[in-house]
Amino acid sequence: MPKLVVVYLSTSGNTKAMADAIVEGAQSRNVDAKAVNFNEARIEELKDADAIAIGSSTFYYKMLPPMEKFIESLEKAKIKAKLGAAFGSYGWSGEAPVMIAEKMRNLGMEVIDPVLRIQYQPVEKDLDECKRLGKDIAIKLKKDTKAGSEPKRKDAAVSVQEVKMGEGGH
Numbered sequence: 001m002p003k004l005v006v007v008y009l010s011t012s013g014n015t016k017a018m019a020d021a022i023v024e025g026a027q028s029r030n031v032d033a034k035a036v037n038f039n040e041a042r043i044e045e046l047k048d049a050d051a052i053a054i055g056s057s058t059f060y061y062k063m064l065p066p067m068e069k070f071i072e073s074l075e076k077a078k079i080k081a082k083l084g085a086a087f088g089s090y091g092w093s094g095e096a097p098v099m100i101a102e103k104m105r106n107l108g109m110e111v112i113d114p115v116l117r118i119q120y121q122p123v124e125k126d127l128d129e130c131k132r133l134g135k136d137i138a139i140k141l142k143k144d145t146k147a148g149s150e151p152k153r154k155d156a157a158v159s160v161q162e163v164k165m166g167e168g169g170h
């Protein structure tokens with residue numbers, strides 16, 4: 001089962017509600033997903049994830065410094081996740097998710113575009129959007145897994161053809 005870790009920083013619970021809904025959406029598509037507060041996130045767990053979503057609310061036109069430090073710590077660790085998503089609640093300008101996405105791209109990750117931003121406390125339709133993002137991550141993860149197994153299928157096709165050609169020669 002592909003693995004998604006959703007890391008968030010949330011001062012009053014708005015971005016956390018988004019994180020929980022993203023997890024719910026991914027789980028409904030058979031992804032092993034969990035949400036963790038950034039200060040409880042373990043690097044070992046993140047190294048093992050196939051996809052990482054990072055969320056932060058916007059404060060003073062950027063993400064809060066502890067989240068920036070957390071993302072820097074990912075730069076030092078060798079994470080295998082190639083797929084990322086950025087999200088966050090905001091009030092009026094909402095820069096944090098855009099900045100997170102940029103940092104994740106600098107880590108070599110493909111980040112789902114556009115980032116997901118919700119103004120203040122998410123209402124039901126906003127949470128549905130978050131669930132949708134979780135489902136989209138699941139779909140992309142499964143496509144990537146299939147793409148990874150394609151060469152094997154091609155090899156199998158070649159060997160079948162070879163047998164047929166051999167048979168034809170007799």
Ligand SMILES: Cc1cc2nc3c(=O)[nH]c(=O)nc-3n(C[C@H](O)[C@H](O)[C@H](O)COP(=O)(O)O)c2cc1C
Binds near residue numbers: 089
């Ligand atoms: C001191 C302070 C500064 C803020 N600065 C910004 C800002 O620069 N841009 C913005 O879009 N929202 C800003 N906000 C609004 C928060 O991003 C918003 O309340 C958000 O819903 C908080 O989400 P959280 O509970 O996940 O932390 C600010 C809020 C506070 C209290």
